[in-house]
Amino acid sequence: MSSSLTSNELEANPAPDPQAPITRKGFLISLKNSGTPMPIPEQNLYGRCRPVAEFEKLNRVGEGSYGIVYRARDTRNNEVVALKKVRMDQEKDGLPVSGLREIMILKQLKHENIVRLREVVVGKSLDSIFLVMDFCEQDLASVLDNMAQPFTESEVKCITLQVLRALKYIHDRYIIHRDLKVSNLLMTDDGCIKLADFGLARMYSNPPKPMTPQMVTLWYRAPELLLGCKTHTTAVDMWSFGCILGELLLGKPMLPGSSEIAQLDMIIDLLGAPSESIWPGFSELPAVQNFTLSQQPYNNLKTKFSAIAQAGRNLLNILFIYNPNTRATAEECLNSKYFIDPPQACDPRMMPTFPQHRNNTAPQQAQTSADIPISDLLNVFIKRQRMD
Numbered sequence: 001m002s003s004s005l006t007s008n009e010l011e012a013n014p015a016p017d018p019q020a021p022i023t024r025k026g027f028l029i030s031l032k033n034s035g036t037p038m039p040i041p042e043q044n045l046y047g048r049c050r051p052v053a054e055f056e057k058l059n060r061v062g063e064g065s066y067g068i069v070y071r072a073r074d075t076r077n078n079e080v081v082a083l084k085k086v087r088m089d090q091e092k093d094g095l096p097v098s099g100l101r102e103i104m105i106l107k108q109l110k111h112e113n114i115v116r117l118r119e120v121v122v123g124k125s126l127d128s129i130f131l132v133m134d135f136c137e138q139d140l141a142s143v144l145d146n147m148a149q150p151f152t153e154s155e156v157k158c159i160t161l162q163v164l165r166a167l168k169y170i171h172d173r174y175i176i177h178r179d180l181k182v183s184n185l186l187m188t189d190d191g192c193i194k195l196a197d198f199g200l201a202r203m204y205s206n207p208p209k210p211m212t213p214q215m216v217t218l219w220y221r222a223p224e225l226l227l228g229c230k231t232h233t234t235a236v237d238m239w240s241f242g243c244i245l246g247e248l249l250l251g252k253p254m255l256p257g258s259s260e261i262a263q264l265d266m267i268i269d270l271l272g273a274p275s276e277s278i279w280p281g282f283s284e285l286p287a288v289q290n291f292t293l294s295q296q297p298y299n300n301l302k303t304k305f306s307a308i309a310q311a312g313r314n315l316l317n318i319l320f321i322y323n324p325n326t327r328a329t330a331e332e333c334l335n336s337k338y339f340i341d342p343p344q345a346c347d348p349r350m351m352p353t354f355p356q357h358r359n360n361t362a363p364q365q366a367q368t369s370a371d372i373p374i375s376d377l378l379n380v381f382i383k384r385q386r387m388d
């Protein structure tokens, strides 16, 4: 991904509803009004950052494209937290853009099925920042990789209902996650699912504005993205959600393509070929000419999910709709008969617990740092980018 934080981007995609709970204030508005970084009117907009030295790193639990995540102990209150070090070396201009986006978005979200950002802490230089989040004992990818038997259907319903609640919450606030996959679904020992990793998330507007299509991990990527559509909607998350539901029901990834064309072929093998009649505008999509799509005419969802009750297959059918404008929304899924029919979703507290496979690495030394306001940090990054 080539990404840089520009004032245009900060201004882009305003929430269409001025009453929406998400507001843009502080430094964002300063940039918009002046075109250059301005002093931040509210001192310490995001509060003062504590030094990361106040956290004892216990072990590394994960590493993604944009950061390393540690289990750590907050020495002030002894609580165990997740500490995500924002990776700096991936950005060509040295800016932790995905980290900053993640901070800006997570700060505004408060929902029991979304990982809570407690605070931002800093290392010894401004080039080292960490997100402090509630610690979740598991992520669904490592659970699925290590479990002896697949989830029962009532466990699948328990997990997916929680994911849908998180999706409804963010979609109602004009936020698209854009990287929904099992490794970004965390689970606590109380069976609570938390949507994590908002590094690729974006605000969207109506009508949608152009965005980079190469988002979303391939296996969970919607056909409109694979075909180069530049206007994304919440429907991209709903496709990914369908892939996750399918993966939980099958006990293995549903569409594990190894390239974009292989991914499209897998989708077509499962659902039949898209056409202008079922997806108006399909033939105009930028990448349609680049691929020779197979003409397989049948929808094979029923065969692939023959062990699942009709209501489950109906839910999958409305998620795997090619046309993003008619694909099911999170709210429609929450009202699906699938969640009413037996077996009903189990209580999260009845979910099985799993060994913590991610806790096997050695402790790390904490760094020292200064006590710096996060607003200063953000200004430094923005200024640096303007100089490039």
Ligand SMILES: Nc1ncnc2c1ncn2[C@@H]1O[C@H](COP(=O)(O)OP(=O)(O)OP(=O)(O)O)[C@@H](O)[C@H]1O
Residues within 6 Å of the ligand: 061, 062, 063, 064, 065, 066, 067, 068, 069, 082, 084, 115, 133, 134, 135, 136, 137, 138, 139, 179, 183, 184, 186, 196, 197, 198, 199
């Ligand atoms: N709050 C948390 N509690 C426990 N583990 C976490 C937490 N946040 C992240 N992790 C672990 O760290 C991994 C990577 O985190 P995350 O997805 O946020 O990083 P990323 O660099 O953005 O990853 P990606 O490459 O998927 O975009 C997760 O899959 C999970 O295993």
